[in-house]
Amino acid sequence: xxxxxxxxxxxxxxxxxxxxxxxxxxxxxxxxxxxxxxxxxxxxxxxxxxxxxxxxxxxxxxxxxxxxxxxxxxxxxxxxxxxxxxxxxxxxxxxxxxxxxxxxxxxxxxxxxxxxxxxxxxxxxxxxxxxxxxxxxxxxxxxxxxxxxxxxxxxxxxxxxxxxxxxxxxxxxxxxxxxxxxxxxxxxxxxxxxxxxxxxxxxxxxxxxxxxxxxxxxxxxxxxxxxxxxxxxxxxxxxxxxxxxxxxxxxxxxxxxxxxxxxxxxxxxxxxxxxxxxxxxxxxxxxxxxxxxxxxxxxxxxxxxxxxxxxxxxxxxxxxxxxxxxxxxxxxxxxxxxxxxxxx
Numbered sequence: 040x041x042x043x044x045x046x047x048x049x050x051x052x053x054x055x056x057x058x059x060x061x062x063x064x065x066x067x068x069x070x071x072x073x074x075x076x077x078x079x080x081x082x083x084x085x086x087x088x089x090x091x092x093x094x095x096x097x098x099x100x101x102x103x104x105x106x107x108x109x110x111x112x113x114x115x116x117x118x119x120x121x122x123x124x125x126x127x128x129x130x131x132x133x134x135x136x137x138x139x140x141x142x143x144x145x146x147x148x149x150x151x152x153x154x155x156x157x158x159x160x161x162x163x164x165x166x167x168x169x170x171x172x173x174x175x176x177x178x179x180x181x182x183x184x185x186x187x188x189x190x191x192x193x194x195x196x197x198x199x200x201x202x203x204x205x206x207x208x209x210x211x212x213x214x215x216x217x218x219x220x221x222x223x224x225x226x227x228x229x230x231x232x233x234x235x236x237x238x239x240x241x242x243x244x245x246x247x248x249x250x251x252x253x254x255x256x257x258x259x260x261x262x263x264x265x266x267x268x269x270x271x272x273x274x275x276x277x278x279x280x281x282x283x284x285x286x287x288x289x290x291x292x293x294x295x296x297x298x299x300x301x302x303x304x305x306x307x308x309x310x311x312x313x314x315x316x317x318x319x320x321x322x323x324x325x326x327x328x329x330x331x332x333x334x335x336x337x338x339x340x341x342x343x344x345x346x347x348x349x350x351x352x353x354x355x356x357x358x359x360x361x362x363x364x365x366x367x368x369x370x371x372x373x374x375x376x377x378x379x380x381x382x383x
Contacts, residue, residue, distance in 0.1 A: 080232075082240045089229045093362040096225035098346040100288035100297055101316050103218035106211055107289065108315045113208045120201040124194060131190045138183045222288050226363060252283075252366045261369075264335045264353030267382050271336025273309035274383070278302070278350050278358050284367045286360045291315075296360040298347050301367060302338060305350060311383060317348035320381065327380035330355070330372065337382050341375040351380060 080088070233241060266272030278301060287295035292304040299317045306313045314320050321340050327333055333351045341347040349359025349370075356369045 080235065082236060082243065085232050085236055085240075086244060089232050090362075092225045092229040092232070093364065094342075094346075096222050096229070096288065097298065097362055098344065099218050099221035099225060101299065101318065101346045103215065103222060103289055104297070104299060105316045105318070106215040106218055110208065110211045110215055113204055113211060117201055117204050117208065120197055120204065124197050124201065127190060127194045127197065131187065131194065134183060134187045134190060138180065138187065229363070248364060252368055260354055261335070261352050261356060262354030264333075264351075266336045267334035268336070270306075270309050270311055270383060271334065273336075274302075274305040274311070275336040275350050275352070275358070277308035278305040278367070281305075281367050282358075282369075284360075286363055286365050286367070288363070296367060298349065298360045301360045302348050302350060306383060313383060318345050320348055321345050321379075324381040324383040327382060330377055330380070333380045334382070337380045339372065339380045340378045342378065343376070345378060347375065 233244075236244070266275060281292065281296065281301065281304075284293070285295045286297060288297050289300070290296050291300035296304065299315060299320060302317075302320060303313055303315055313323060317340060320338055324338070327337060333339065335351055335353045337351040339349050339351045339357055341349075347359070349357040351372075352358040352369055355372050357372050357375075358367070358369055360367050361370060
C-alpha cells in the first residue's frame with residue numbers, strides 16, 4: 040500500500056542559509072567579472088625593481104667569486120698534499136726494503152730474529168716501545184725502524200689533512216653551485232619583469248641604458264686629482280683601457296668583468312696581486328674613511344656588505360663595472376652609498 044506521508048520540508052533556517060549563500064555567490068561572481076585586472080607596473084617601477092634585482096645578483100656574484108677562489112685554492116693544496124703523500128709512500132717503501140735486506144742477511148747467517156719479523160709487519164709502533172725488543176736489535180735496525188715509524192706518522196697526518204680538505208672542497212663546491220643558482224635566479228626574475236613591458240617600453244629602457252653607457256664611457260671631468268702612487272696610477276690607466284666592456288658576473292677580463300674582476304685585473308696589470316672579491320679587497324692596504332681624502336686609483340667600496348668596488352677616478356667619480364646590462368664606465372659616487380676607500 041502506497042504511503043500518503045507528505046515529504047519532509049527543509050527547515051526554514053536551512054533554506055535561509057542556502058538562499059543567502061547563493062545570493063553571495065552571485066554577488067561575488069558579478070564583482071569578479073567587473074573587477075579590474077591587476078594593475079600593470081609602469082616602466083619606471085619595473086626599472087626600479089630590475090635595478091634592485093641586479094644589485095642582489097651582484098651580491099650573490101661576489102659570494103660566487105669567493106667560493107670559486109676558495110675552490111681553486113683547496114684544489115691546489117690537495118694536489119700538493121697528495122703529491123707529498125705519494126713521495127712519502129715511496130720513501131717508506133724504500134725504508135722497509137732496506138730493513139728487509141737486513142732481515143735477509145740475518146736469515147742467511149742463521150735465521151731471522153723474531154723481533155725483526157714483528158717489525159716487518161705493517162704497524163711496528165707497538166714493538167718500538169718495548170725495551171726488551173730493542174735490546175735484541177742492532178743499532179742499524181733500530182735506526183731503520185724509527186725512520187719507518189716517523190714516516191708512517193707523517194703520512195697518516197698528511198692523509199688526515201687531505202681528507203679534511205676534501206670535505207671542505209665538497210662543501211665549497213656545493214656553496215659555489217648555490218651562489219651560481221642565486222645569481223641566475225635573480226637575473227631570471229629581472230628578465231621576467233622586463234618581459235611584462237611593451238616592445239616600445241623595452242626599447243625606451245634600452246635606449247636609456249645606452250645613453251648612460253655612452254655618456255659615462257666618454258672622458259668626464261675628473262678634476263685635477265693625482266694618482267695615489269705610481270702603482271695606483273698604472274692600475275687606473277689599465278682600467279680606463281677597458282671602458283665599454285660589458286659586465287658579466289664572475290668575469291675577470293678581458294672580454295668582460297664584474298666589479299671586483301675589473302679592480303683585481305687592473306692592479307694585476309700594474310704588477311700588484313690583490314684578492315679576487317670586494318670583501319677581501321677591503322681588508323688590504325690603508326683604509327680611507329673620508330671621500331675627500333681619496334686619490335685616483337684608490338679602491339672605493341659601496342653598500343653596507345661591501346658587495347661593490349671600483350676605482351676612484353677623481354672629482355667624485357668612480358670607474359667601475361656597474362651591473363648586468365651595463366658596461367665599464369665612469370659614474371658619480373653619489374649614486375651609491377659610499378662606505379670607505381683603500382689605498383693599495
